[in-house]
Amino acid sequence: MRSAAVSATAREQARTTHTDRSPRRAEHTDPPVIEVSNLTKRYGEVAAVDDVSFSVEQGTILGVLGPNGAGKTTMLKAMLGLLVPSDGTVRVCGIDVHDEPARAYRRVGATLEGARNIYWRLTVRENLAFFAGLAGESARDPAVRERHDSLLDQLGLLDRADDVVNELSRGMKQKVALACALARDVEVAFLDEPTLGLDVESSVDLRRELRRLADERGLTVVLTSHDMSVVEDLCDRVLVVNHGHLVADDGVTSLVELFRTSAVRLVVDGPLSVETERSIRAAYTVESWETDGDRTRVLVALEDANDLPALSARFVEDGGRLVSVNTVEPDLTEAFLQLTGGEER
Numbered sequence: 001m002r003s004a005a006v007s008a009t010a011r012e013q014a015r016t017t018h019t020d021r022s023p024r025r026a027e028h029t030d031p032p033v034i035e036v037s038n039l040t041k042r043y044g045e046v047a048a049v050d051d052v053s054f055s056v057e058q059g060t061i062l063g064v065l066g067p068n069g070a071g072k073t074t075m076l077k078a079m080l081g082l083l084v085p086s087d088g089t090v091r092v093c094g095i096d097v098h099d100e101p102a103r104a105y106r107r108v109g110a111t112l113e114g115a116r117n118i119y120w121r122l123t124v125r126e127n128l129a130f131f132a133g134l135a136g137e138s139a140r141d142p143a144v145r146e147r148h149d150s151l152l153d154q155l156g157l158l159d160r161a162d163d164v165v166n167e168l169s170r171g172m173k174q175k176v177a178l179a180c181a182l183a184r185d186v187e188v189a190f191l192d193e194p195t196l197g198l199d200v201e202s203s204v205d206l207r208r209e210l211r212r213l214a215d216e217r218g219l220t221v222v223l224t225s226h227d228m229s230v231v232e233d234l235c236d237r238v239l240v241v242n243h244g245h246l247v248a249d250d251g252v253t254s255l256v257e258l259f260r261t262s263a264v265r266l267v268v269d270g271p272l273s274v275e276t277e278r279s280i281r282a283a284y285t286v287e288s289w290e291t292d293g294d295r296t297r298v299l300v301a302l303e304d305a306n307d308l309p310a311l312s313a314r315f316v317e318d319g320g321r322l323v324s325v326n327t328v329e330p331d332l333t334e335a336f337l338q339l340t341g342g343e344e345r
């Protein structure tokens with residue numbers, strides 16, 4: 001993966017390019033399922049969420065990315081009506097979540113703190129029945145029972161359905177929490193870090209199930225994640241949040257496309273004079289240059305692949321030997337680092 005060294009121009013480009021290019025958006029004519037308008041939440045001097053607006057169409061899986069402390073959880077809580085915003089409004093299924101939280105809540109499932117909100121002394125199936133019951137649904141209703149069985153099956157929990165949650169592993173508890181969020185016939189699911197703590201297989205099961213629910217039932221999903229592979233693999237659209245601001249709102253492919261410039265990693269053994277280094281740095285965008293004994297590793301941003309032979313030739317003109325040349329394609333992780341300034345927080 002590339003460093004964020006050449007990111008200034010790309011970041012500027014990204015900041016001025018964001019908004020509304022969800023591939024699904026153009027296909028829809030229905031009103032959006034979620035409408036967030038000028039949402040702001042301040043804690044004293046800190047604006048955890050700062051004047052954020054966006055809307056989400058039915059059946060979209062929306063990923064919310066951002067470094068630690070960017071404002072993702074605050075945004076999710078405000079969207080769920082769990083905290084009072086300093087400014088702005090949130091409508092879910094046309095209902096203002098702050099004016100009518102109970103009515104909005106009936107349409108929504110959520111997991112916010114892993115498996116902490118489920119009942120560890122009840123069995124898996126009893127938990128699902130309880131959460132469905134909150135919306136007036138009965139687990140004796142064959143349609144509800146079928147939904148629960150399907151969820152448990154897809155998440156690999158069917159054979160543990162009658163076990164007390166307390167006896168399950170941490171990852172399984174996490175999956176039960178997700179099943180509970182979807183136990184009612186909800187239209188929107190808000191999932192904070194849904195794959196955290198899941199093994200690879202469980203994470204894949206969960207992604208598959210969310211995709212199925214979005215495609216077959218039109219479930220709209222908003223999830224936060226620090227796992228780029230989950231977002232890249234699952235989400236139709238990505239919001240990138242930094243310091244409470246929306247810095248990007250786009251499809252995964254389009255976000256990666258913003259940083260289309262490829263990089264080339266060259267490893268050279270042998271001499272490389274100071275003059276050669278200077279002339280390469282003057283002619284190309286060198287992102288990193290590391291020398292370790294006789295070996296030099298260099299990362300160069302290259303706009304045009306046709307420049308590669310000339311670049312390689314520059315590295316061997318002092319008599320060195322080219323050990324390897326690899327192109328490095330941009331991915332969502334790189335796009336994220338560039339959009340957020342590559343900050344480790």
Ligand SMILES: Nc1ncnc2c1ncn2[C@@H]1O[C@H](COP(=O)(O)OP(=O)(O)OP(=O)(O)O)[C@@H](O)[C@H]1O
Pocket residue numbers: 043046047048066067068069070071072073074075
């Ligand atoms: N109850 C609170 N009181 C004061 N400040 C808060 C409170 N909740 C959040 N904050 C601040 O708001 C900012 C955003 O926090 P938030 O938890 O929304 O970030 P996040 O993007 O979810 O982070 P992480 O990825 O670490 O979970 C941070 O600066 C945080 O310290």
